Amino acid sequence: MTKETLFNAAVVLGLIAFPLWAWSAEEPFLITLATRVVILALAGVGLNLALGLGGLVSFGHAAFLGIGGYAMGILASHAQSYNPLMDWPFVIQGTKSMPVIWLVAMTVSALAALIIGVLSLRTSGVYFIMITLAFGQMLFYFAISWPAYGGEDGLPIYVRNSFPGMNTLDPIQFYIVCAVVLAVVLVFVWRLSQSRFGLALNAARQTAERVETVGIGVFRLRLTAFVLSGMITGLAGALLADLNRFVSPSMFSWQFSGEIMIFVILGGVARLFGPVAGAVVFILLEHVLGGLSEFWHIYLGLLLLAVVLFARGGIIGILTGEAQKHG
Amino acid sequence: MSFLLLVEQLLNGLQLGVMLFLTAAGLTLVFGVMGLINLAHGSLFMIGAFAAAATSVATGSFVLAAIASVAAAVVMGALVEVTVIRRLYKRDHLDQVLATFALILVFSEATRWLFGSFPLYLNIPDYLAGPVTLPGGIDYPLYRLTIIAVGLIVAGGLYLLITKTRLGIQIRAGESDREMIAALGVNISVLYTLVFALGAGLAGLAGALVGAIQSVQVGMGEPVLILAFVVIVIGGIGSVKGALVGSILVGITDTMGSILLPALFRLFMDNASASSVGSSLASMLIYILMACVLIWKPTGLFGARA
Numbered sequence: 001m002t003k004e005t006l007f008n009a010a011v012v013l014g015l016i017a018f019p020l021w022a023w024s025a026e027e028p029f030l031i032t033l034a035t036r037v038v039i040l041a042l043a044g045v046g047l048n049l050a051l052g053l054g055g056l057v058s059f060g061h062a063a064f065l066g067i068g069g070y071a072m073g074i075l076a077s078h079a080q081s082y083n084p085l086m087d088w089p090f091v092i093q094g095t096k097s098m099p100v101i102w103l104v105a106m107t108v109s110a111l112a113a114l115i116i117g118v119l120s121l122r123t124s125g126v127y128f129i130m131i132t133l134a135f136g137q138m139l140f141y142f143a144i145s146w147p148a149y150g151g152e153d154g155l156p157i158y159v160r161n162s163f164p165g166m167n168t169l170d171p172i173q174f175y176i177v178c179a180v181v182l183a184v185v186l187v188f189v190w191r192l193s194q195s196r197f198g199l200a201l202n203a204a205r206q207t208a209e210r211v212e213t214v215g216i217g218v219f220r221l222r223l224t225a226f227v228l229s230g231m232i233t234g235l236a237g238a239l240l241a242d243l244n245r246f247v248s249p250s251m252f253s254w255q256f257s258g259e260i261m262i263f264v265i266l267g268g269v270a271r272l273f274g275p276v277a278g279a280v281v282f283i284l285l286e287h288v289l290g291g292l293s294e295f296w297h298i299y300l301g302l303l304l305l306a307v308v309l310f311a312r313g314g315i316i317g318i319l320t321g322e323a324q325k326h327g
Numbered sequence: 328m329s330f331l332l333l334v335e336q337l338l339n340g341l342q343l344g345v346m347l348f349l350t351a352a353g354l355t356l357v358f359g360v361m362g363l364i365n366l367a368h369g370s371l372f373m374i375g376a377f378a379a380a381a382t383s384v385a386t387g388s389f390v391l392a393a394i395a396s397v398a399a400a401v402v403m404g405a406l407v408e409v410t411v412i413r414r415l416y417k418r419d420h421l422d423q424v425l426a427t428f429a430l431i432l433v434f435s436e437a438t439r440w441l442f443g444s445f446p447l448y449l450n451i452p453d454y455l456a457g458p459v460t461l462p463g464g465i466d467y468p469l470y471r472l473t474i475i476a477v478g479l480i481v482a483g484g485l486y487l488l489i490t491k492t493r494l495g496i497q498i499r500a501g502e503s504d505r506e507m508i509a510a511l512g513v514n515i516s517v518l519y520t521l522v523f524a525l526g527a528g529l530a531g532l533a534g535a536l537v538g539a540i541q542s543v544q545v546g547m548g549e550p551v552l553i554l555a556f557v558v559i560v561i562g563g564i565g566s567v568k569g570a571l572v573g574s575i576l577v578g579i580t581d582t583m584g585s586i587l588l589p590a591l592f593r594l595f596m597d598n599a600s601a602s603s604v605g606s607s608l609a610s611m612l613i614y615i616l617m618a619c620v621l622i623w624k625p626t627g628l629f630g631a632r633a
């Protein structure tokens with residue numbers, strides 16, 4: 001067992017033990033905090049698939065987070081006003097059922113990722129960073145200026161959506177739903193990275209020409225990774241909106257894209273549990289530093305700067321004494 | 328829609344474009360010469376605006392405020408280059424994005440800590456206030472015309488600096504072959520600091536000029552930064568000429584789109600939905616423009632390298 005596996009096991013244990021402790025101590029706020037960690041980690045896992053494994057530095061992943069959020073917001077708002085989403089050519093009703101919402105959120109995110117991916121993957125390097133940023137901003141301004149679903153003010157959802165067999169209004173039960181989703185996605189991403197697809201993607205990040213030469217289409221490989229990545233982040237968006245019971249254009253903001261990227265880097269790029277560790281540390285810092293000083297972003301900035309400049313393997317890299325997963 | 332309104336919007340677009348150019352020029356130079364993508368450029372814009380507002384309150388002079396904005400941004404830019412940015416030149420773009428994102432957090436919060444969360448106001452001096460009547464009977468604010476003039480003068484100066492001076496030759500040489508000019512005895516780290524400080528100064532000046540139209544507040548740099556990125560991506564990263572063309576294009580597209588699109592949709596829609604669809608689309612227009620340019624020319628209009 002390597003040190004990294006041990007570390008991962010410790011993270012899993014922590015994510016099980018902490019909420020259970022908070023539950024028994026009747027601290028619903030701490031459970032909500034843990035739920036936030038799990039959901040943001042999920043968004044990070046999505047980005048890590050494109051960024052870590054595929055080497056696609058997307059600076060617009062908030063786009064998918066926002067799309068997932070609005071998919072939930074729009075469906076649930078129609079359900080709570082009993083107003084069908086569409087009457088023609090067939091009637092589509094809103095819904096309060098989480099599995100349906102997740103499916104819609106993932107489908108729409110996948111479609112968006114497909115369009116954004118096809119256009120963005122024509123470029124590379126800085127241009128890729130910038131064009132993904134531009135698509136994120138495009139959706140941000142669209143959400144602000146589109147009045148039907150709240151525009152700049154956002155869209156509140158009064159009651160959390162339901163999951164069959166669970167009472168999602170109970171913080172610990174909603175936490176379990178989110179944690180199971182994260183676990184399933186982590187297993188999926190782990191299997192994916194070991195698969196033929198994952199290996200090819202990893203190789204394409206290192207030397208695209210060689211992969212092309214052995215007869216694997218790099219563009220399709222990257223596009224698939226980008227779409228999967230967008231889907232996972234979209235799912236996280238739907239869950240985040242459900243946690244907050246509120247969606248707003250700020251879910252599309254580029255600061256959010258930056259934050260998701262911070263989870264990935266803070267934890268360690270291309271490590272399976274990197275985004276999870278990153279999200280844990282980020283929320284912990286927000287909670288602890290935010291309590292100490294109103295200006296906690298200064299410390300966050302300095303810490304992040306130190307990680308980028310001096311600790312290139314992220315937290316997992318420091319703790320396990322292993323250098324970067326890849327350069 | 329009247330002809331006068333169109334001309335006025337065209338001038339507004341030009342003014343926005345010129346202001347964007349001041350910000351984008353530094354960004355594109357820094358990328359062209361050092362290969363660095365600098366998100367903290369918007370913070371230097373903000374620092375310029377705050378320095379100008381503070382100086383204006385203390386001395387009451389707009390000229391001094393403008394000088395202070397450039398000075399503060401140059402000093403801060405040089406300081407950041409020597410302490411942090413310098414370590415990032417050899418890193419990949421991901422590290423650069425994150426480190427400069429971290430710098431934004433530090434700069435924004437430090438400014439909020441120093442000046443508070445309330446916006447400051449920078450007044451337009453009396454001799455630049457009020458409208459002037461242009462040929463054709465158009466009344467246009469003198470201050471905005473001044474911004475256009477200052478921007479065009481700076482663009483001209485930058486052109487001369489890059490094509491005619493020794494520093495300009497070194498900058499161009501640095502863009503094409505770093506190792507070679509270092510081998511020829513040019514002190515490359517001093518050159519890098521100079522280029523970074525030059526870009527910072529231009530951004531600071533833009534901050535001061537815009538600060539008199541808008542309010543001066545924390546976070547004012549970020550929308551400008553994103554627009555400046557759109558500009559340099561359209562123009563081709565590293566090209567100053569591209570930055571100028573891109574700025575004017577973005578400035579005019581943005582202002583013209585916001586009046587022409589709702590009008591266009593009004594032709595075949597009712598008034599309310601036309602203005603909502605039109606303004607939604609107008610707010611996305613420059614990003615659509617950028618996507619189109621990149622699809623057509625993946626390295627921008629005047630870009631050479633990816």
